[in-house]
Amino acid sequence: MVAPLKVGIAGLGTVGAEVVRLIEQQSRTLSSRCGRPVRVVAVTARSKAKKRGLDLQGIDWSKNPLELASDPRIDCFVELMGGAGEPALSAIDTALKAGKSVVTANKALIAKHGLKLAKAAEQFGGALNFEAAVGAAIPIVKTLREGLAGTSVNRVYGILNGTCNYILTRMEQEGLSFAECLKDAQRLGYAEANPSFDVDGHDTAQKLAILASLAFGTKVSQSAVYVEGISSIAPEDLRAAADLGFRVKLLGVAVRTAKGIEQRVHPTMVPKTSSIAQVMGVTNAVTIDGEGIPPITLVGPGAGGAATASAVVADIADVARGIRALPFGRPVERLRAIAKAPMERHEGGYYIRLMARDLAGTAATIATRLADQKISIESIVQRHANGVDVVQTAGKAAPVPVILITYATSEDAVHRALDAVQRDKVISGRPQVIRIEKN
Structure with a gap:
C-alpha cells in the first residue's frame, strides 16, 4: 500500500470547509486517480469553537498556521486564509522551505509575492499550485x-x-x-x-x-x-x-x-x-x-465555495500524483521583467458618447477635431435619451447624445481630440469613452 498524502489545511471558511468535505466525499475516487489515499490530518483556523458542520474527529488542530506549516506529519500545506501578507506569506514560505508542497487559492498573495514563493518551491523541491486563485473551477x-x-x-x-x-x-x-x-x-x-x-x-x-x-x-x-x-x-x-x-x-x-x-x-x-x-x-x-x-x-x-474547492482538490491531487510543474511554467530566473505599457500607446476602436449642445456648427466642430487627430469614424448616431433618432436643429434644445464608433486609432489621439472638443464648449459634461476589443 502506498502511503497516503497527508494534508494540513489553514483556514476553514467557506472554501476550507468545502475542501475538507470534498476530500472525504471523494476519498475512493481520489485514491484511485492518484494511486494513493489523500487524507486531511491537521487543520487550523481563527476559531476552534465555531460550528462548521464538519466532522473533524481524528483530525488534529494546530495552534496557528506557522505551527501547521512546519508540522513534520504533513506532506501538503493548503493555505485558504487569504490576504496578501501575514500570516499567509510566512506560513507558505515555511512550508516550502521544509520541502512540503503548497496549494493556495490566494490570488492577492500570488500576485504580490508569487515570484519569491516560486523560487522557494524550485529550491526546496515542493510544488506551489494555485489553480483556484484565478477563475476558481476554470482550469x-x-x-x-x-x-x-x-x-x-x-x-x-x-x-x-x-x-x-x-x-x-x-x-x-x-x-x-x-x-x-x-x-x-x-x-x-x-x-x-x-x-x-x-x-x-x-x-x-x-x-x-x-x-x-x-x-x-x-x-x-x-x-x-x-x-x-x-x-x-x-x-x-x-x-x-x-x-x-x-x-x-x-x-x-x-x-x-x-x-x-x-x-x-x-x-x-x-x-x-x-x-x-x-x-x-x-x-x-x-x-x-x-x-x-x-x-x-x-x-x-469563477467563485464560490464548491467551485473554488474543486480547483483546490485538483491541485492536491496533482501533488499526490507526484506532479511538480514549475509554478509559472518557467524557472523564476528566466521570467522577464515588464514595464507598465502606457495606455496612450494603446491602439484600437473606440465608442465615444458626447452630449452635444444644440448650437450651429457643433457637428462640424466635433468632426474637425477628430480629423485633426486623423481619427476615422466607422459610424455616428444622434438620438434623444429615449432612443428616437433625431436631426439637430437650431434652437435652445437640451444637449443631445451623439454616439461615435471609431476605426482603429491611438488612445492618445482620442484624448487629444476630446480635450479640444471640450475646450470648444460644444458639448456638456465629460465624454464617455469605452474601448472596443475585436475577436
Whole structure:
C-alpha cells in the first residue's frame, strides 16, 4: 500500500470547509486517480469553537498556521486564509522551505509575492499550485502552464470578476443604474459591503497579472496593469452597445504587441457574436489566442465555495500524483521583467458618447477635431435619451447624445481630440469613452 498524502489545511471558511468535505466525499475516487489515499490530518483556523458542520474527529488542530506549516506529519500545506501578507506569506514560505508542497487559492498573495514563493518551491523541491486563485473551477492555470506549453500565446483576455459581470448583466437586461445593481449584488452576497476592490477593477488586475506571467513568461507585476472600473457605465451606454451589435464587459486583457506586453483592465465593448459576449451573470470566462490555433474559450464559475474547492482538490491531487510543474511554467530566473505599457500607446476602436449642445456648427466642430487627430469614424448616431433618432436643429434644445464608433486609432489621439472638443464648449459634461476589443 502506498502511503497516503497527508494534508494540513489553514483556514476553514467557506472554501476550507468545502475542501475538507470534498476530500472525504471523494476519498475512493481520489485514491484511485492518484494511486494513493489523500487524507486531511491537521487543520487550523481563527476559531476552534465555531460550528462548521464538519466532522473533524481524528483530525488534529494546530495552534496557528506557522505551527501547521512546519508540522513534520504533513506532506501538503493548503493555505485558504487569504490576504496578501501575514500570516499567509510566512506560513507558505515555511512550508516550502521544509520541502512540503503548497496549494493556495490566494490570488492577492500570488500576485504580490508569487515570484519569491516560486523560487522557494524550485529550491526546496515542493510544488506551489494555485489553480483556484484565478477563475476558481476554470482550469486556466493548467491550460496556460501545461496544456499550451508548445503554443506561443498572442493574447489572453477574459471576464475575471463575477460581481462586475453580474452588475453589467442586470444593467443591460433590466435597464437599471449601476448603483441599483450594486445594491442588489450586495444583498445577494455577490458584492462586499465595500465593493471597490471588485468594481474598481483591482480583483481582475491581480488575476490578469498572474495570467500574463503564465502566458508570456513575464514576472508577475500587478503595478504593470492599467486599471479602470465600471462605475462610470450608464444604461444608455449598454443600450447603444446593443443597437450597434456589442455588449459591455469588464475585461482583463494581456496582449503581445510590437511595443511589449500590454496589460489592461477596463470596461470593453465586445461583438455580440463573440464567445465572451455570451457569458452572463456571475460566470467567468477566459479566451486564449495562440499562434496557429483558433481562439480557445474556457467558461465556468469563477467563485464560490464548491467551485473554488474543486480547483483546490485538483491541485492536491496533482501533488499526490507526484506532479511538480514549475509554478509559472518557467524557472523564476528566466521570467522577464515588464514595464507598465502606457495606455496612450494603446491602439484600437473606440465608442465615444458626447452630449452635444444644440448650437450651429457643433457637428462640424466635433468632426474637425477628430480629423485633426486623423481619427476615422466607422459610424455616428444622434438620438434623444429615449432612443428616437433625431436631426439637430437650431434652437435652445437640451444637449443631445451623439454616439461615435471609431476605426482603429491611438488612445492618445482620442484624448487629444476630446480635450479640444471640450475646450470648444460644444458639448456638456465629460465624454464617455469605452474601448472596443475585436475577436
